[in-house]
Amino acid sequence: MRILHTSDWHIGRTFHGHSTLEALRGVLDELIGQVREHEVDVVIVAGDVFDSATPAASCYTLLSDTLRGIADTGARVVVTSGNHDSAARLGFQAGLLRDGIHVLTDPDAVGAPLTIDDAHGPVHFYGIPYLEPALLRHKWEGVRTQAAVLGRAMDLVRSDLAARGGRSVAIAHCFAAGVEPTPHLERDIQQGGLDVVPLATFAGVDYTALGHIHGRQTLAEGVRYAGAPLHYSFGEGAKPRGSWLVDLDADGLAEVQWLDLPVPRRLVTLRGPFADILADEALAVNEDAWVCVEYTDALPEADPLRRLQQRFPFCAKVVHAPAAVRSGERRSYVERVRAARSDRELVEAFLSHVRDGQGATEREGEILDDLLDERVRQEAMA
Incomplete structure (x- = not known):
């Protein structure tokens, strides 16, 4: 069985005030082409489908178009909810979708897999939606952290799998140990004291498809983050965008390879004196890129963003970062x-x-x- 692991589409997110909807549509169209080209059997979307619990109508349109496009290739689709999604709203859409598209958002169904057969027998897909400990205390006594709630969920998965047998894939949206978070993008996962989830939590399944971290990460051969399909901050600019192509054979995990997705517009950060950035001809190659400028002058410039946009039309962020800072100065x-x-x-x-x-x-x-x-x-x- 061939699986494409993607996540964190964040449909509806803006980039420094600019809509990303059409750029994301183009990237997801490329993803559909990859599904067809590589004859993918199952596409996994591991949470944060939307960027908001209340997405605009245009966001639902893009999601529906993309899921239909994937289904038209003959692939099945398995979608789970993330911390940015409303599980109730995303789950409501499940009943309106065509056969072959599965949206898993119910915490009570964590231990009940979606089973898909191939030539070697069944593969059990255990979708774990983002689990909020505060909402599950009345059902799962003693869970106060993400580590505890994911541990309980995976115990249910392993118990069910032991009775069923066969190959298995777990899908979860969390901040797992061993990865560096993307600044300012994954803050919700620690709200109310929530902590990281140890890698050992995901033992016992053939592959774990994780979402939440926006850059690709390999925690173990069978435990990976695919990251987001678009760059949503300048801190992500150097990180590749794409998906994991996962092959299962009769014995379990056989091979994993990375498929790159196109970057609609490069992201660059320019640092130096303000006047030099405006005048340096060598920087002309960045005039069609998203630009963040960190200017190092001792004093702030007047109206810096407007002036920079006259040269760099897609300058989206300006930071005054003086080269010299008084030693011993306390943070304000x-x-x-x-x-x-x-x-x-x-x-x-x-x-x-x-x-x-x-x-x-x-x-x-x-x-x-x-x-x-x-x-x-x-x-x-x-």
Whole structure:
């Protein structure tokens, strides 16, 4: 059986105020062509299909067009929900889709596989949607972290697989140990004190298709992240875009290879004095790229973005980054807030600011975690 592992489409995400919808449509059309060219049997989309829990109508149109395009090649499609998706809204669409397209968003069905047969027998696909510990405590006692909730889910998978036998694929959306997060993009996974998931959690299946990290990662031969099909931040600019092509034979995992996807517009970061960046003829090759400028002048420039866009029409971000910084200077409150990657860290930044460096006590931290979990639960039920 041949499987294409993709994830993190983030349909509807903007890039510094610019829509990415048409660029993503072009990339996903290329992905459909790869499915046809390589005679793929099953396409996996491992979560974060949408960028928002309430996507616009145009986002649903792109998703439907892409899923139909994949199904038209003869491949089956297995989609799970991620932390950016609304599992309820994504799951509602499942009943409206054609045969061969499977949307798995129900936590109660984690241990029940979708089984697809090939010449060597059954392959069991266990779709694990993004699991919020705060919403599962009443069902799974003692789960307070992502590590605990994914561990419980994989226990259900292994128990079911032991009874069924055969080959297996797990699909999950989480922050697994051994990978570096992409700054400012995966902050939700740590909201309310959620932690990383150990690699050993995914033992016992032939292949684990992970989503959430936006760059490709190989944690083990059979445990991988495919990353996002588009670059969604300048920090991702050097990372390739694509999917994993996974072959299973009669004994399990046989081969995995990478398939590149096209990059609609390059991302570059230019650093140096403001005047040099505007005047340097060698930088002309970047005039059709998405550009981030970090100018190193001691003083900030007036209206820098407009001036830079006169030369670089796709300049999307400007950062004043002076070359010299006073030694021993403490981070300002604004810098601490900008560096925060979760709501808990935002509160810690505030407490440290008003308490002259003293953050939350152990007891205060427990109360904060409970309050943040309660807010997540209320938002999910709204």
